[in-house]
Amino acid sequence: MLNDIFIAPFADMIAAPDFLLQVLWEGLVSGILYALIALGFVLIFRSSRIFNFAQGIMVVFAALTLVGLHAMGIPAWISVALTLGVMFILAVSIERIVLRPLVGQPDIILFMASIGITLFLIGGGEIIFGGENKVMITEELGIPTGDTVLEPWGGLLILQHLDITVVLVASALVAALLAFLNYTQMGRAIRALGDDHQAALSVGISLQTVWVLVWFIAGIIALVTGIAWGARAGVSFALEVIAYKALPVLMLGGLESITGAIIGGLLIGILEKLFEIYWGQPLLGGNTETWFAFVLALFVLLFRPQGLFGEKIIERV
Amino acid sequence: MKDTEGYVTADGRQIGGVLMELNNITLKFGGVTAISDISFDIHEGEIRAIIGPNGAGKSSMLNIISGFYTPTIGELWYKGEKRPQMRPYEIARMGVARTFQNIALFEGMTVLDNVMTGRLTHMHAGVAAQALWYGKARAEEIANREIVEKVIDFLEIQSIRKTPVGRLPYGLKKRVELARALAAEPSILLLDEPMAGMNVEEKEDMSRFILDVNDEFGTTICLIEHDMGVVMDLSDRVVVMDYGKKIGDGPPDEVRNNQDVIDAYLGVPS
Incomplete structure (x- = not known):
């Protein structure tokens, strides 16, 4: 038994390094998507203290809108642009209808409001686009679908072109977001708002503008993840589940930390794949990916309640 | 009168x-x-x-x-x-720029970033231009940075430019707040x-x-x-x-x- 837990898995890894590489690669692909979604959460949390429950459904809504628009005969890339427009309108409406009247309310009320947005989007999405599963318009968007086969150490490593594209696009988006937040005045405004509303107002930051911007960024993130995940698993309301995977990422990384979201996402993506292949399937009958991330987060919380990169809460009396 | x-x-x-x-x-x-x-x-x-x-x-x-x-x-x-x-x-x-009685700074950000937020009122480039770090936005950022460095010099807080504000003692925080207000010219x-x-x-x-x-x-x-x-x-x-x-x-x-x-x-x- 101990052999199965502590020795055999590592022996397997060494015996078949090409397969290990394959597992790591798959982990990286999902990890970077988790990181991207977690970034959306962190941005909204930092600028408005809302734990945005609706992030998951925004992924589904964006993907549904894209597929739905294309089904009406609109060319793929124009559909993408229109979907971005829809996400922008969504951001403006959320700020106007939900956030503005609730300024200064306790966090839990804003959290409830985000659940409200979730239910609204589920209902709205079903009414407009129907509840049945759809296929992502991968080819129409010009996303390559073939694969490249490498042979490291005489073994076999299959890299799907779709996955490569996802990794490249997601990395670029993450890098762009980081640069935007750190090196531009608007990015500074977003970070500032989370720290102190009053001070932010006094230096001329408009709450409304920043909120719309942040929710729009979350919308863009939703669309990118929606396309990426939809291409692998189809477009349905089940997609929402991947956004819940971002929750352990946030716990691991800390709700406020942008670095934490990125590292946490990659870490969970890779670790859950490794665990599934080397421990889960042989010892636990597989399907450990559904719960592994949560258990890992639980362990981290036991030792570091603020997450790996979160702000330590110090109460001064 | x-x-x-x-x-x-x-x-x-x-x-x-x-x-x-x-x-x-x-x-x-x-x-x-x-x-x-x-x-x-x-x-x-x-x-x-x-x-x-x-x-x-x-x-x-x-x-x-x-x-x-x-x-x-x-x-x-x-x-x-x-x-x-x-x-x-x-x-x-x-x-109209101001400071607060019980200091309202952005604790998680560095002194430099805090003072840079003071320049927000002088920001004219659009969000898109900023996101792309393009043309006017870029020139603006550099010009703003120059003014901010001048203010930082003036208030003698060069040595703590990169320190997160949360770590500073009270007296210095007050000075950083003044710097942020001053940066708005x-x-x-x-x-x-x-x-x-x-x-x-x-x-x-x-x-x-x-x-x-x-x-x-x-x-x-x-x-x-x-x-x-x-x-x-x-x-x-x-x-x-x-x-x-x-x-x-x-x-x-x-x-x-x-x-x-x-x-x-x-x-x-x-």
Whole structure:
């Protein structure tokens, strides 16, 4: 038994390094998507203290809108642009209808409001686009679908072109977001708002503008993840589940930390794949990916309640 | 009293015309009257102080000027125009910068980033241009950075530029807050108890900085303070408030000898 837990898995890894590489690669692909979604959460949390429950459904809504628009005969890339427009309108409406009247309310009320947005989007999405599963318009968007086969150490490593594209696009988006937040005045405004509303107002930051911007960024993130995940698993309301995977990422990384979201996402993506292949399937009958991330987060919380990169809460009396 | 002309201070500095004028300001919170029927003006280039005992309504007055409160009655004239009801961030963009009594900084950000937020009012490039770090946005960022570095130099906080503000001691935080307000190159700078909670040495430093700012950049400053000694040395003219009413207005020496003011501060023997 101990052999199965502590020795055999590592022996397997060494015996078949090409397969290990394959597992790591798959982990990286999902990890970077988790990181991207977690970034959306962190941005909204930092600028408005809302734990945005609706992030998951925004992924589904964006993907549904894209597929739905294309089904009406609109060319793929124009559909993408229109979907971005829809996400922008969504951001403006959320700020106007939900956030503005609730300024200064306790966090839990804003959290409830985000659940409200979730239910609204589920209902709205079903009414407009129907509840049945759809296929992502991968080819129409010009996303390559073939694969490249490498042979490291005489073994076999299959890299799907779709996955490569996802990794490249997601990395670029993450890098762009980081640069935007750190090196531009608007990015500074977003970070500032989370720290102190009053001070932010006094230096001329408009709450409304920043909120719309942040929710729009979350919308863009939703669309990118929606396309990426939809291409692998189809477009349905089940997609929402991947956004819940971002929750352990946030716990691991800390709700406020942008670095934490990125590292946490990659870490969970890779670790859950490794665990599934080397421990889960042989010892636990597989399907450990559904719960592994949560258990890992639980362990981290036991030792570091603020997450790996979160702000330590110090109460001064 | 409504002289639109400037005047010459005791130490011989020429002060400009009226920059801001507050007419019959009354502020009520429900049944409580925080400020009742106060009028005064602020001239361009002067250091104007508002003093008074605790609860006199000084901070409320500052909050009205910076737009955090809207007066119940009364009007405010700024640069010769009546100011309509506006949000605080819009007023900030009109050149009104401020600091807070209990420091409102962005704790998680570095000193440099905090001061950079002061330049937000001078940001004109669109969000998209900024996101792409393109053309005008880029030039703006560099120009803003130059001004910020100047302010940081001026207030002698170079050594802590990259330190997160949360880690700084109280006195330095106050200075960073001043730097952020100054970076906006404001037409009028509002300081809410800039020396509260400081030791003598820090107070002296802060006084020196306030005088230097006024001298070097010609910035109009309106400050609240209840340390009488400091106020009298710093300011050109003083408004004295007590229980929401104005009980004195004039140069420090005149105010110091005003019987109402002495009563308010020392109490009236009964």
